[in-house]
Amino acid sequence: MSIHDLVAEKQPESFVFSAENEALIKKIIAKYPKGKQASAVMPLLDLAQKQNDNWIPMKAIEKIAELLGMARIRVLEVASFYTMYNLKPVGKFFLQMCGTTPCMLRGSDDIARCIKDKLGIVSGESTEDGKFSVLEVECLGACVNAPIVQVNDDFYEDLDYDSMEVLIDSLSNNTPLPLGSVKGRSGSQAETGPTSLIKMKSKSAKLKSSIKSKKVSVVSAEKARS
Ligand code: FES
Numbered sequence: 001m002s003i004h005d006l007v008a009e010k011q012p013e014s015f016v017f018s019a020e021n022e023a024l025i026k027k028i029i030a031k032y033p034k035g036k037q038a039s040a041v042m043p044l045l046d047l048a049q050k051q052n053d054n055w056i057p058m059k060a061i062e063k064i065a066e067l068l069g070m071a072r073i074r075v076l077e078v079a080s081f082y083t084m085y086n087l088k089p090v091g092k093f094f095l096q097m098c099g100t101t102p103c104m105l106r107g108s109d110d111i112a113r114c115i116k117d118k119l120g121i122v123s124g125e126s127t128e129d130g131k132f133s134v135l136e137v138e139c140l141g142a143c144v145n146a147p148i149v150q151v152n153d154d155f156y157e158d159l160d161y162d163s164m165e166v167l168i169d170s171l172s173n174n175t176p177l178p179l180g181s182v183k184g185r186s187g188s189q190a191e192t193g194p195t196s197l198i199k200m201k202s203k204s205a206k207l208k209s210s211i212k213s214k215k216v217s218v219v220s221a222e223k224a225r226s
Contacts, residue, residue: 003076006087007058008055008057011058011059013059015057015060015062015063017047017063018051021047028040028043029068041068041070041075041078042078042082044064045064045075045079045085046084046085048064049086054089054092055088055089055090056079056085056086061076061079083096083135083137083138084096091126091127091131091133092130092131093131094151095115095132096137096140096149097111097112097115097123097134097135097136097149098137098139098140098142098146098150099112100138102139102143103147103148106147107147107160107161108147110164111149111160111161111164113161114164114168115164119132123135123136131171132168140155142157144188145157145158145180145181146158147159149164151176154176155180156177157182157185158182163183
């Protein structure tokens with residue numbers, strides 16, 4: 001793959017961080033020990049992407065390299081390695097669809113099918129109206145609630161064909177569904193609700209009541225003796 005496949009053909013002539021981001025950048029760089037400023041490359045790429053409609057132009061790569069004293073190619077290496085960075089324009093809603101084993105076993109193929117049916121696009125493509133882009137990615141780190149689709153910075157979990165359809169409609173109407181599990185699971189709790197803690201709770205209630213009744217019988221015996 002050449003650099004031309006990786007980056008947008010049409011590039012802006014300049015890129016300048018906003019005053020607000022300049023101030024943030026100073027704070028971010030100050031977090032790292034002297035001589036280790038290059039470690040700030042990822043948050044700076046993220047800032048550039050957020051400032052520029054969800055993609056990073058080459059002029060921003062150059063700017064970040066200059067700010068961190070890095071070779072441009074080192075910044076580009078990082079930006080092109082992680083799928084969360086876009087080096088080409090993407091749709092308003094960038095769908096990162098996990099296709100790794102746990103999500104695949106829990107139905108990620110149905111999610112891809114739904115996206116194709118509803119939006120007419122497959123991984124690497126965008127809708128003509130520029131509203132949606134989709135990319136199949138590796139594990140998003142939320143396997144316990146698989147299958148997962150990340151929409152820009154937000155995770156939608158426990159999806160299936162039908163709920164993906166509802167999610168796409170909600171995004172199209174600019175009224176996105178609440179984040180997290182579409183089944184309403186709290187965190188990564190079992191689908192049947194909490195079990196082990198409930199058992200612990202009932203055990204501790206039994207223990208408390210047996211201690212209480214023992215205390216009562218000791219007090220009554222003492223009273224009887226006196
Ligand atoms: S495999 Fe999909 S989130 Fe981990």
